[in-house]
Amino acid sequence: MSVILKPDRISTLNGVKVNEYLLTKHNPNRIAMPTASMAGKVIGVTVHNTDWITTIAGTTPAEQYTRATMNGNMNDVRVHYYVDNTCAWQNLPLDLSGWHAADGAGDGNRKTIAIECIMKSGSDARYAQSEDNCAKLAAYLLHAYGFNINHLYTHTHWLNVKDGKTGTVDQLNTMWNRYKMCPAYILPHWQTFKAKVQGYLDQLKGTATKPAAPVSKLAAASAVKMTYDQFQAKYLGKAVDYDGVAGVQCVDLADQYLKDCFGITNVWVQGARDFYNNFASYPALVNAFTRVANTRDLVIEKGDLVVWGGGSWGHIAIGNGQGDKDWFVSLEENTRGRHEPTQLVKHYFAGSGADDGCNPVLGVLRPKDKSIKGSAAASASKVKTVDPYLIKVTDNAGLNIRTGPGISYSIVSDTICHADGIYTIVAESTVAGQTWGKLKSGAGWICLTGHASKYGEQSRKSIEDIAKEVIQGKWGAGNDRAKKLTAAGYNYAAVQAKVNELLKK
Ligand SMILES: [Zn+2]
Numbered sequence: 394m395s396v397i398l399k400p401d402r403i404s405t406l407n408g409v410k411v412n413e414y415l416l417t418k419h420n421p422n423r424i425a426m427p428t429a430s431m432a433g434k435v436i437g438v439t440v441h442n443t444d445w446i447t448t449i450a451g452t453t454p455a456e457q458y459t460r461a462t463m464n465g466n467m468n469d470v471r472v473h474y475y476v477d478n479t480c481a482w483q484n485l486p487l488d489l490s491g492w493h494a495a496d497g498a499g500d501g502n503r504k505t506i507a508i509e510c511i512m513k514s515g516s517d518a519r520y521a522q523s524e525d526n527c528a529k530l531a532a533y534l535l536h537a538y539g540f541n542i543n544h545l546y547t548h549t550h551w552l553n554v555k556d557g558k559t560g561t562v563d564q565l566n567t568m569w570n571r572y573k574m575c576p577a578y579i580l581p582h583w584q585t586f587k588a589k590v591q592g593y594l595d596q597l598k599g600t601a602t603k604p605a606a607p608v609s610k611l612a613a614a615s616a617v618k619m620t621y622d623q624f625q626a627k628y629l630g631k632a633v634d635y636d637g638v639a640g641v642q643c644v645d646l647a648d649q650y651l652k653d654c655f656g657i658t659n660v661w662v663q664g665a666r667d668f669y670n671n672f673a674s675y676p677a678l679v680n681a682f683t684r685v686a687n688t689r690d691l692v693i694e695k696g697d698l699v700v701w702g703g704g705s706w707g708h709i710a711i712g713n714g715q716g717d718k719d720w721f722v723s724l725e726e727n728t729r730g731r732h733e734p735t736q737l738v739k740h741y742f743a744g745s746g747a748d749d750g751c752n753p754v755l756g757v758l759r760p761k762d763k764s765i766k767g768s769a770a771a772s773a774s775k776v777k778t779v780d781p782y783l784i785k786v787t788d789n790a791g792l793n794i795r796t797g798p799g800i801s802y803s804i805v806s807d808t809i810c811h812a813d814g815i816y817t818i819v820a821e822s823t824v825a826g827q828t829w830g831k832l833k834s835g836a837g838w839i840c841l842t843g844h845a846s847k848y849g850e851q852s853r854k855s856i857e858d859i860a861k862e863v864i865q866g867k868w869g870a871g872n873d874r875a876k877k878l879t880a881a882g883y884n885y886a887a888v889q890a891k892v893n894e895l896l897k898k
Contacts, residue, residue: 397452398460400482404674407533407593409526410480413673414459416471417486417803424465429490429503432761433680437544438531439494439505439551440586441472442576445513445520454511455482472507474530478522481508481530487679488761494551495572501551506534514578524579528586532593537676539659542591547583548575563587617760619654620767621696625713625724625737627653632734633726641732643725647698647709654696654765655681666707669700669755682758685800687742690840692825693721696765697757712757713737714766717826718843776822781833783848783882784841786814792844794837798822798829805837815848815882848882859883860891 398419400412416426448457455475459482461467471492473485485491487506494501510527512520535544547566552573554565567583579586619627628649635645635652644665651657657677662668672684682698685691693699695714699721701707710725720741728738742754776798786792792810795802799822810816810832818830818841827842839845859868859878868874878885 397449398456398463398482402673404671406481406674407529407536407597409476409530409533411474411483411530412456412480413483415486416463416484417489419463422463422465424463425469427471427485427490427492427502429498430488431490431504431506432488434504435487435506435538435676435680436500436504437506437538437540437546438534439501439507439546439548440527440531440576440579441493441507441509441548442578443475443509443511445511445523453477453479455480458482458509458511459484472509474506474508475511476508476523476527476530477511478519478526481526486673487676494548496551496555499551499555501546501548501554505546505551510576510579512578514581520578524586525589527579528589529593532590532597534676535590536594536597537659538680539677542587542594545587545590547580549573549580617654617762617764618656621654621711621713621765622767624650624654624711628735629724629737630734632732641726641734643709643727646724646726646735647711650698650711655760657681664706665709666700666702666755668698668709668758669702669707672758678758681762682760684756685759686756687754690718690800690843691742691754691756692717692827693723693757694759694766694825696760699723699757700755701752702755703752707755710738710740719743776820776831778820779818781817781819783815784818784830784845785848786810786812786816786839786845788812788844792839794832794839796837798831798838799824800840802838808836810839810845816845856883856887856891857895859888860895863888863892864895 398414400414401418402413404411404413416424420426443458446454446457448454455477458467458475462471462484469492471485473487473491474481474483490503491507492502493507493509494505496502508527508530510523512523514520531545535541538544543562546562549568549570550562550565552570553568556570558565558568560568567580574580628646632641633645633649634641635648644662647665647668648660651660659677660668660675662671668678669684672678693712693716695712697712699710699712701709708725710723713722713724715722720739722737722739724735724737726735727733728736789812791812794805794808794810796805816839817833819833820831822829822838827840829838830841830845831838862868863874868877875885878888
């Protein structure tokens, strides 16, 4: 008997209970996973139907589909949400593409969020409730991304696009397709469903329907509009009261930053710490930022939104790029609760110095678009190929391997460079003052600064230099010599051959 899954997080989005269970975090059976990023590329929501199923006691169809996916029983279907009559289960982060539209690398798979609505045709109240939850969730997502109803797609839309058909969004949504008509149970009354989504969208906006924003403008919303340096130059020393409520607050500057630099205007928080704690509830943030937890290794980068969790509401500031693992400087307002205007403040992670009562730092929201740092900083993190050299992991906990240089890249699951392990580095990149090394195995990147040391520093010496050292007696003799040379990363046979050659001269 399968064990019913426990969600990592439960939230309510527009009245729909959403259980978060990301397959990127839970993949015990190593099922194949999509890897294409949708960060900054999302253009809308795609609706599907999948059949109602009876469930074991104590759970719902959406959980059972999630579990079936995790157990490798859904072939290669990967969706963002399964929705039934009582709840939704989120399987994929919103910035990761799914496999659902059968259009390969087309816009359906690569640029839309997939909702599988679990139901059947007929007048069963449960099916109607599933469809209603699907409409609510779709409206929530459209609203969160700033999209209008013309960004609501059917699965069949993408099949028609793939077949080279043309028409309006809705013509393509409903046009007959030889391969599949999906969502099969909703399509027969698509206009009714669409009107329902529109109704929820209007409620969320709290206004009558506004004219559609052009797609090009929405697509550009993810690109940085102003660099951090330009933002600092504009506001340093000024009092920013973005919402006109309760005077100058730290959140006012964060909101101004999101608007000016990222074009994000629809994130409403109760307190500063919500930016971090409820990050996943704000698709606009998920689209543009990566949440990075505060570990002892965290180095705040230029443009990071730094979030504290203490005090009544927490605190938020913007990293200006100075600092290391112990301290950083950030641009902020209301540092000590006296409505101080925008200033640069030095903070210590340990909580000394200029810190107020808002410790601890929970972590940061890191911009995905590195051009926030300006062109000079963006080019500073270039990768350079190096002569392969050996390192030894000095960190007792071992080292995570990431898909790229820097902690903004994701961790390669189930793989680690072990403490005292010897590895070969073939390329380097400097990120936030730390040197990252690319593993020869192709597994990914590791942070070298503070976690690894060059192994056998002599390895940069030529075989001839080592042979001379051997002759001088620095490497012992016989088996001992062979062992020492091998441990230091040298080819014993090659060194010995050179020794013989030198002695013959
Ligand atoms: Zn479908």
